[in-house]
Amino acid sequence: MSCTRRVFLGAAGLSALALAGKTALNGLARAAETPRPGTPGVRWGMVIDTAACLKDQGCTDCIAACHAVHNVPAFPDRAHEIKWIWKEPFDRAFPEQASPYMTRGMVERPVLVLCNHCDNPPCVRVCPTQATWKRADGIVMMDWHRCIGCRYCVAACPYGSRSFNWLDPRPRIAQIRPDFPTRSRGVVEKCTFCEERLSQGLLPACVEACREKALVFGNLNDPAAPVRELLRTRYTIRRKPELGTHPEVHYLV
Amino acid sequence: MFMFEKAVVGSRRYWIWLAALGAVILVGALSYLRQLEVGLGVTGLSRDVTWGLYIAQFTFLVGVAASAVMVVLPYYLHDYKAFGKITILGEFLAISAVIMCMLFIFVDMGQPMRVLNVLLYPTPNSMMFWDMVSLGGYLALNAAITLVTLSAERQGVAPPAWIRPVILLSIPWAISIHTVTAFLYNGLPGRPFWLTAILAPRFLASAFACGPALLILLTAAMRRLADYDPGTAAVQKLGLIVTYAMLVNVFFILLELFTVFYSQLPEHMAPFLFLFVGLDGHAPLVPWMWASVLLAAASLILLIPPRFRQDGRLLIVACVMVFLSLWIDKGLGLIVGGFVPSPLGAVTRYAPTLPEMAITLGIWAVGLLMVTVFYKIALSVQGDHEAAA
Numbered sequence A: 001m002s003c004t005r006r007v008f009l010g011a012a013g014l015s016a017l018a019l020a021g022k023t024a025l026n027g028l029a030r031a032a033e034t035p036r037p038g039t040p041g042v043r044w045g046m047v048i049d050t051a052a053c054l055k056d057q058g059c060t061d062c063i064a065a066c067h068a069v070h071n072v073p074a075f076p077d078r079a080h081e082i083k084w085i086w087k088e089p090f091d092r093a094f095p096e097q098a099s100p101y102m103t104r105g106m107v108e109r110p111v112l113v114l115c116n117h118c119d120n121p122p123c124v125r126v127c128p129t130q131a132t133w134k135r136a137d138g139i140v141m142m143d144w145h146r147c148i149g150c151r152y153c154v155a156a157c158p159y160g161s162r163s164f165n166w167l168d169p170r171p172r173i174a175q176i177r178p179d180f181p182t183r184s185r186g187v188v189e190k191c192t193f194c195e196e197r198l199s200q201g202l203l204p205a206c207v208e209a210c211r212e213k214a215l216v217f218g219n220l221n222d223p224a225a226p227v228r229e230l231l232r233t234r235y236t237i238r239r240k241p242e243l244g245t246h247p248e249v250h251y252l253v
Numbered sequence B: 001m002f003m004f005e006k007a008v009v010g011s012r013r014y015w016i017w018l019a020a021l022g023a024v025i026l027v028g029a030l031s032y033l034r035q036l037e038v039g040l041g042v043t044g045l046s047r048d049v050t051w052g053l054y055i056a057q058f059t060f061l062v063g064v065a066a067s068a069v070m071v072v073l074p075y076y077l078h079d080y081k082a083f084g085k086i087t088i089l090g091e092f093l094a095i096s097a098v099i100m101c102m103l104f105i106f107v108d109m110g111q112p113m114r115v116l117n118v119l120l121y122p123t124p125n126s127m128m129f130w131d132m133v134s135l136g137g138y139l140a141l142n143a144a145i146t147l148v149t150l151s152a153e154r155q156g157v158a159p160p161a162w163i164r165p166v167i168l169l170s171i172p173w174a175i176s177i178h179t180v181t182a183f184l185y186n187g188l189p190g191r192p193f194w195l196t197a198i199l200a201p202r203f204l205a206s207a208f209a210c211g212p213a214l215l216i217l218l219t220a221a222m223r224r225l226a227d228y229d230p231g232t233a234a235v236q237k238l239g240l241i242v243t244y245a246m247l248v249n250v251f252f253i254l255l256e257l258f259t260v261f262y263s264q265l266p267e268h269m270a271p272f273l274f275l276f277v278g279l280d281g282h283a284p285l286v287p288w289m290w291a292s293v294l295l296a297a298a299s300l301i302l303l304i305p306p307r308f309r310q311d312g313r314l315l316i317v318a319c320v321m322v323f324l325s326l327w328i329d330k331g332l333g334l335i336v337g338g339f340v341p342s343p344l345g346a347v348t349r350y351a352p353t354l355p356e357m358a359i360t361l362g363i364w365a366v367g368l369l370m371v372t373v374f375y376k377i378a379l380s381v382q383g384d385h386e387a388a389a
Helices: A002-032 A061-069 A122-126 A152-156 A205-209 A226-233 B004-008 B012-038 B053-066 B069-077 B087-108 B127-154 B163-186 B199-226 B232-263 B266-276 B286-303 B312-339 B354-388
Strands: A044-049 A085-089 A110-114 A132-134 A140-142 A215-219 A249-252
Touching: A044 A226, A061 A085, A061 A205, A122 A132, A122 A152, A205 A215, A215 A226, A226 A249, B004 B354, B012 B354, B053 B087, B053 B127, B053 B163, B053 B199, B053 B312, B053 B354, B069 B087, B069 B163, B069 B199, B069 B232, B087 B127, B087 B199, B087 B354, B127 B163, B127 B354, B163 B199, B199 B232, B199 B312, B199 B354, B232 B266, B232 B286, B232 B312, B266 B286, B266 B312, B286 B312
Parallel strands: A044 A249
Antiparallel strands: A044 A215, A085 A110, A132 A140
């Protein structure tokens, strides 16, 4: 009967291996799935109405509001720039959408860009200290006290949304707001969807500052929210969706 | 303590060399203090090109460190006796290179005093965490191996049996350090230049060409300066390893070029165009990259025919070419190419600044100092041993 026992043990071992393999595969498959709207809880997201934003091409209200409340320094040289929200020409923000038959004006139309608060953020994946992480409500956050300044997240972000403090930012802040932290040199920073305002029941500063109501912010998990209404009824695009990052800033074009 | 008494006796020339290295290290250290004070803004790095000379040197030197396996494997696994004298030199080179890697990572950090956060908050999904683990482990393995084998040699006894599994473990570990270093780059969705599975094999092939080439150059220098003879068979075998590895490396690069340029994917072509012909009127690295190509081609002309390779002088010339070609490829082009154009299509110039170059040279001087002291110890022990025999 010892042979039978060996066969049994062998079969048991193989089954255990197969089971472990299946669990690992399931895990991988789950990682590749995207959390979709419709699940309970809050998932913050934004829709940018590019046509409304274009009504006044010189307007920088949202940028000014954001950079003022967040103590974002103003460095004159491009190399050391810090920016949380800014304008890029259309063909830079959406390189795959531009065509040679578009007018120059269309190709160069300024488009607002900011952190996309991706559902599958590569910056979070690469950070060696969890100084950047994704919250349950979808906001990709930064801990400026834990960041070691390796800039791996800057290399990983496919949208150029992250800024590094190459120099001491404090002398470059026009007026320091005491209710928001300033950063030290040597750390990375970016848009946080104004989580400090959301926790007080306020809208993000850029959304509030926009006179044209071109920025619509809300809970993507709430089917009745205006963001969901826009995404349901209008044609929207996202930046580089082919990379699988699942950006949650959507653009009406 | 680790036979350091051997390192504090030496000729006048030895001390002048150490003093010169010390001076370069001092300039580097002072420049680093300035960088610490002002921030990484003293470098030529920018919003678009966020990694540069430091990280490129790190990548290049991980290869030098990993290449020790090219002497360790034949000697310990295949009992290839001709590598008896140089194996310890390969291991000491690996130790020096790993320490240089760690220094380059350290000087690249915006908040270096927080470096231990990587261990305080271990993050298995970050390749940087694994790089720290694999480099630290490789340093520990090689430190243990050199200490134990050299002590045994000094006492004229065989090394203890327990060190053999440690040595065997160091072989796959060497492969792992350069594989994980490639994974740092080739898992990023927004960096098409690095997004290629050939990156790790390419890293290993170029490492196994340039590490042994450096070892040949170091032994040639020691033959002249310290009357040291590693043995012609050992040098010739190293030359053969350099030849094969360089050929494989060139082959891998050609595979990459075919995929990129036959597919015509714009995002994959752009960095190569920037490096080799220039993009949007910016062509800062074009002369460097073509120099790398020409040096690689010339080195192969000298390496492939046995007649040339077996000529000691031509072999040295070929090794200088291999080293320079691969340093340009990995120590300049590989990192900068990944950042140009930026994800938003910007073509940004990057040129290292004087402080940045001084810090880089300072770390290279630290490496040369370590190699000098370690090799002095190894040669003294081997010399005593031969004299006693």
